[in-house]
Amino acid sequence: MHSSAGDTTEGNQSVGDKTTILYIEDDPGSLALVQRALSYAGYRVVTATRGIEGLDTAKREMPDLILMDINLPDLSGREVTTKLRSDARFRTLPIIALTALSQAGEREKTIAAGATGYLTKPIDVDKLPEQVATFLAGARETVDVDSLMQAHSAYHQDLVNRLEMKIRELETRNEELRRLDKIKDDFIQLTAHELRTPLTLVYGYSRLLQESSIVRRLKEESAEIRTFIDGLVESIERMSSVINEVLTISRIATGRIELSVGPTNLAEIVGQIVTQFAQPAQQRNLLISFDPTQWPTFIQADGDLLELALYNVVGNAIKYTPDGGVVTLNCKPNSTTVLVTVKDTGIGISKEDQARIFDRFYTAGDTQLHSTSKTAYRGGGLGLGLAICRGVVEAHGGRIWVESEGRDEEKLPGSTFYIELPLQARTSSPRRMLAT
Ligand code: ADP
Numbered sequence: 001m002h003s004s005a006g007d008t009t010e011g012n013q014s015v016g017d018k019t020t021i022l023y024i025e026d027d028p029g030s031l032a033l034v035q036r037a038l039s040y041a042g043y044r045v046v047t048a049t050r051g052i053e054g055l056d057t058a059k060r061e062m063p064d065l066i067l068m069d070i071n072l073p074d075l076s077g078r079e080v081t082t083k084l085r086s087d088a089r090f091r092t093l094p095i096i097a098l099t100a101l102s103q104a105g106e107r108e109k110t111i112a113a114g115a116t117g118y119l120t121k122p123i124d125v126d127k128l129p130e131q132v133a134t135f136l137a138g139a140r141e142t143v144d145v146d147s148l149m150q151a152h153s154a155y156h157q158d159l160v161n162r163l164e165m166k167i168r169e170l171e172t173r174n175e176e177l178r179r180l181d182k183i184k185d186d187f188i189q190l191t192a193h194e195l196r197t198p199l200t201l202v203y204g205y206s207r208l209l210q211e212s213s214i215v216r217r218l219k220e221e222s223a224e225i226r227t228f229i230d231g232l233v234e235s236i237e238r239m240s241s242v243i244n245e246v247l248t249i250s251r252i253a254t255g256r257i258e259l260s261v262g263p264t265n266l267a268e269i270v271g272q273i274v275t276q277f278a279q280p281a282q283q284r285n286l287l288i289s290f291d292p293t294q295w296p297t298f299i300q301a302d303g304d305l306l307e308l309a310l311y312n313v314v315g316n317a318i319k320y321t322p323d324g325g326v327v328t329l330n331c332k333p334n335s336t337t338v339l340v341t342v343k344d345t346g347i348g349i350s351k352e353d354q355a356r357i358f359d360r361f362y363t364a365g366d367t368q369l370h371s372t373s374k375t376a377y378r379g380g381g382l383g384l385g386l387a388i389c390r391g392v393v394e395a396h397g398g399r400i401w402v403e404s405e406g407r408d409e410e411k412l413p414g415s416t417f418y419i420e421l422p423l424q425a426r427t428s429s430p431r432r433m434l435a436t
Pocket of ligand 1: 312346347363383415
């Protein structure tokens with residue numbers, strides 16, 4: 001070993017009075033062997049089996065020395081070393097490469113990448129504690145300037161080659177993922193269509209049944225029959241609303257939905273939504289505060305889709321607010337836009353979830369607790385409602401976002417959803433394809 005006195009490990013901390021060694025290695029045999037030998041010699045050994053995990057462990061544990069395998073499954077040991085050296089906290093830390101690679105130039109390349117030393121496998125467990133102690137005392141390997149220059153350029157070439165290979169790999173995988181995503185979207189859409197056709201018939205027949213005089217009489221005569229029929233109709237309605245949600249979102253995702261823009265009475269739409277939720281809100285002692293005189297009469301938009309979007313946001317405010325709470329609907333028009341706010345006094349949304357709840361099929365919280373009820377406290381759904389809202393709002397050229405202090409089922413910080421819509425939907429023709 002070419003050794004010379006070098007920097008000490010100033011700045012690194014030990015846990016208790018033990019010196020900490022981080023060993024980054026994917027081979028379980030080597031891991032067990034080195035861990036045993038060094039622990040026996042009195043060191044505290046922490047391990048990582050992948051390069052990126054090694055970087056995170058190094059930052060968390062701040063070891064006194066790192067033993068690094070070169071051939072790791074993700075980042076190579078050399079790349080991990082170079083990355084660590086870019087962080088001031090690890091600039092002088094002894095990093096010792098431990099590898100089975102024995103080709104010419106490998107040692108020089110490893111030193112060029114920033115390693116302090118280079119030990120070859122198989123590991124001599126009797127000598128290892130002493131070698132580690134030497135590096136801890138400040139020893140480091142040296143390479144003559146010419147070899148180092150050559151090694152630097154060979155290492156850079158390796159990096160560029162690997163980068164190119166990884167980019168090609170990622171492009172191929174992305175292509176494959178896009179293809180699978182499309183197959184999934186088509187499958188969802190086809191399945192929902194296939195289900196909707198017979199369901200429409202079932203729905204129609206259930207309505208006819210309900211209206212027929214025989215059934216009406218039977219319902220009046222028997223409480224049991226009334227429960228059966230009402231339960232049947234309610235379930236069919238719920239099923240068709242789920243299928244419609246799935247169809248709408250898959251249309252939004254695949255760009256197969258059309259905006260039909262025309263004069264849209266926002267106050268009326270919201271008024272209808274409030275009426276639909278009035279009964280369940282009353283049952284749960286929830287106040288829905290809405291003053292139609294504060295809402296602009298007309299904007300240019302697709303009324304049906306906007307109603308669907310707003311229905312979901314108001315429904316969520318009801319779902320995620322415990323009994324006795326308040327849901328406040330407001331609207332602030334200005335010269336080019338309107339800002340609709342839906343504010344609740346519910347469980348709130350964590351900062352982390354705020355960015356993700358608008359994604360398809362994302363439901364925060366425990367899905368086990370979810371039912372498909374639109375009004376029960378914490379009754380959930382498929383995680384499609386807000387994705388539909390965002391698709392619809394953005395298709396109008398608007399924005400949707402949420403503000404909340406965080407999720408807390410005790411303190412109930414509440415959430416406020418903001419929907420900014422242009423007075424005139426961003427479209428030149430009356431019908432326009434969405435491309436979300
Ligand atoms: P879901 O059908 O599950 O309600 P959404 O897309 O409508 O799907 O909402 C996604 C998730 O966002 C919900 O599962 C819920 O955890 C959270 N969320 C939406 N609105 C609110 C709200 N007003 N308060 C608290 N959490 C909410």
